[in-house]
Amino acid sequence: MTDTITGLVLTRVADPARPLLTYYDEATGERTELSAATLGNWAAKIANYLRDEIGVLPGDGVRVDLPEHWQSAAVLLGAWWAGAHVLIDGDGDARVAFVSHERLDAHDEDEVVVVPLDPFAMGTPDLPLGVNDFGESIRAHGDRFSPSGAGAQAIDDLGTTELAATRFDAGSSDAPRGARVLSTRPWRTADTIRDGFVAPLLAGASLVWVRGADDDRLDAIAAMEKTDLSLR
Structure with missing residues (x-):
């Protein structure tokens, strides 16, 4: 396959x-909204970093050990744009984690990047020698990327x-292209990343992902964001 998952998205x-992605964390009060253009720019920076600094080629392993967050989404999309094989739970050698x-x-990978998981992708202080900071490593790279193809494994x-x-299973509700989908469904394993993250985006939906909200708060967010359906 020549098309990358990111290119298809x-x-x-x-x-x-x-x-394209709106991220809420009720514990921290974070609400971060990224257009497709902005999220694509972050993904391009990450893909350029992987290819230009790490030497990642299509099919090479990139380990991702992160919770749901807009920066995690950018890392996944950037890795796939570079053609990488994302490793979550599976075995395999990773060029970078x-x-x-x-x-x-x-x-203990040779290259490790610490992702801050904050609203602004600020730096992480006091990192051990040899560990890379996400902001310092990624920001300098270009926000346009020309992929070299996709690896066989995603x-x-x-x-x-x-x-x-992958087809988006919205239950009894349809999710037409451009629909806004509120979700609390996890994306930390291969299967849940496929179903909770990739499937809505491949369907052309905009994802509003919320952590730590009760039902009343979810209803309020759904009304404020004008979502078309909820996946809880």
């Missing part, structure tokens, strides 16, 4: 200026062709 976007600060001790044991064929 971006071709489904009806309007690059409209929100993107991790949260809390998970740093669990990794994420753990899921092939790129298989992932690209």
Whole structure:
């Protein structure tokens, strides 16, 4: 397959200026909204970093050990744009690992990037020698990317062709292109990343993902964001 997952996602976007991902964390009060153009720029920076600094080629492994967050979304899309095989739970050699600060001790890859998981992708202070800061590593790279193709595997044991064929299961509700979908469904394993993150985007939907809200608050967010359906 020559098309990357990221390329397919971006071709489904009806309007690059409209929100593609809106991220809420009720514990921190964060609300971050990214248009398709902005999220695509972050993904391009990450893809350029992977190819130009790490030497990642289509099919090479990139480990992602991150919770749901807009920066995690950018990392996944950037890795796939570079043609990488994203490793979550699966075995395999990784050229680089993107991790949260809390998970740093669990990794011994030659290249490790700590992702801050804050609203502004600010730097992470006091990192050990040899560990890369996400902001410093990524920001300097260009926000345009020309892919060299996709690897055979997209994420753990899921092939790129298989992932690209994913259909969005919205239950009894339809999710037409351009629909806004509120979701609390996880995306931390290969299967949940496929179903909770990739599938809505491949359907051309805009994803509003919320952490830590009760039902009343979710209803309020749904009304404020003018979402068309909810996945809880």
